[in-house]
Amino acid sequence: MKWDITEHALHSEFRAEVEKLSGQNLGDCYQCGKCSGGCPVLPELDLSPNRLLRMVQLGLEDEALRNETVWCCAACGTCDSRCPMGVEILRIIDVLREMAKNRNVTPPxxxxxxxxxxxxxxxxxxxxxxxxxxxxxxxxxxxxxxxxxxxxxxxxxxxxxxxxxxxxxxxxxxxxxxxxxxxxxxxxx
Ligand code: SF4
Ligand code: SF4
Structure with a gap:
């Protein structure tokens, strides 16, 4: 996939809404991947947690809401505890799940x-x-x-x-x- 990393994509309404609802700053995530490295259900997910955050960072609403990760995350919190930047990934996933539900996004x-x-x-x-x-x-x-x-x-x-x-x-x-x-x-x- 070719990703759009223009200023417009990095300041999308979608990203701002996720940040507001989750109370997290997506700019804190520098994509180190430590969260994904400890995720116990990673083999079952189509997007690793850090990749999911990347989708939100780039304002890719459809990709961020229509995936297995949002629904198959076991809410164990391992990713949160491993993040060196203190990003609460679980809160972001909760927000994405709620948004997907409210917008009637059909899950895989x-x-x-x-x-x-x-x-x-x-x-x-x-x-x-x-x-x-x-x-x-x-x-x-x-x-x-x-x-x-x-x-x-x-x-x-x-x-x-x-x-x-x-x-x-x-x-x-x-x-x-x-x-x-x-x-x-x-x-x-
Ligand atoms: S561990 Fe934190 S900083 Fe690293 S990719 Fe995951 S969310 Fe981003
Ligand atoms: S909370 Fe979800 S995404 Fe994070 S490590 Fe656990 S299963 Fe993986």
């Missing part, structure tokens, strides 16, 4: 499955107040269209009593559901 296929898993996980917590493996598996399989995922192992889990067929709700689930609703309201503002 692998990342799309991760997004489906996130949603199924949160739906489950919102419904029961805790994780129910059966509900999570059912929701994920339905929403992803991969109906038979993990089904081969399911009988073994049930026989060994590893998962319960009947999920239990926590007490005062309405309080948690109000919190979810409030977050949705804040996000839509």
């Amino acid at each position: 296929a692998t990342a799309g499955r991760v997004l489906t898993f996130y949603r199924s996980f949160l739906d489950c917590v919102q419904e029961f107040g805790r994780l129910s493996e059966v509900a999570l598996m059912g929701s994920y399989n339905m929403n992803s269209g991969r109906l038979w995922t993990n089904m081969v192992k399911a009988p073994w889990f049930f026989l060994k009593g590893k998962v319960s067929l009947s999920p239990h709700k926590i007490r005062q689930i309405d309080r948690l559901q109000r919190a979810f609703k409030r977050v949705e309201e804040i996000e839509s503002q």
Whole structure:
């Protein structure tokens, strides 16, 4: 890819918005690559963390929002702890993820499955107040269209009593559901 490093590209609106929302100065990153060197999920990513930051530095909005890294980052924080400049990469990735969601950017296929898993996980917590493996598996399989995922192992889990067929709700689930609703309201503002 031929990169545009003109003044215009280096001072894009997109970069300014990411800096404002994340509270980070992209100019601090000098592309040493230490963040990527410690990333445990690097083999699964299409863009290394430092390359992702480079996309933002150059104002390449589409490339920075439409990639697997934004969705497959495990949020372990290793990159943050390794950065000699104190750049909080995780905050930047969080902002990019939120922007991609708000702008309805279609994620690549692998990342799309991760997004489906996130949603199924949160739906489950919102419904029961805790994780129910059966509900999570059912929701994920339905929403992803991969109906038979993990089904081969399911009988073994049930026989060994590893998962319960009947999920239990926590007490005062309405309080948690109000919190979810409030977050949705804040996000839509
Ligand atoms: S470790 Fe810090 S300075 Fe180095 S590439 Fe990553 S973000 Fe940039
Ligand atoms: S927080 Fe994400 S990008 Fe950073 S090291 Fe962990 S998995 Fe990699």
